[in-house]
Amino acid sequence: xxxxxxxxxxxxxxxxxxxxxxxxxxxxxxxxxxxxxxxxxxxxxxxxxxxxxxxxxxxxxxxxxxxxxxxxxxxxxxxxxxxx
Numbered sequence: 283x284x285x286x287x288x289x290x291x292x293x294x295x296x297x298x299x300x301x302x303x304x305x306x307x308x309x310x311x312x313x314x315x316x317x318x319x320x321x322x323x324x325x326x327x328x329x330x331x332x333x334x335x336x337x338x339x340x341x342x343x344x345x346x347x348x349x350x351x352x353x354x355x356x357x358x359x360x361x362x363x364x365x366x
């Protein structure tokens with residue numbers, strides 16, 4: 283299973299229990315930086331606070347499993363507004 287699949291498997295249930303949906307998981311390289319992008323959705327509008335909430339759910343899970351060897355930036359963003 284690739285990184286994206288492992289991340290999706292790890293985070294989907296905890297994120298859904300908080301009232302969100304994992305729309306997409308992307309692991310991308312831009313220049314010298316790696317980005318783990320988690321695109322979320324929910325019933326209603328996603329705002330910055332929602333992204334922070336989901337990030338706080340995901341971060342400890344990723345730290346505990348620690349299966350991504352390279353350094354990366356976690357970017358949680360909404361389906362509507364996209365990632366920047």
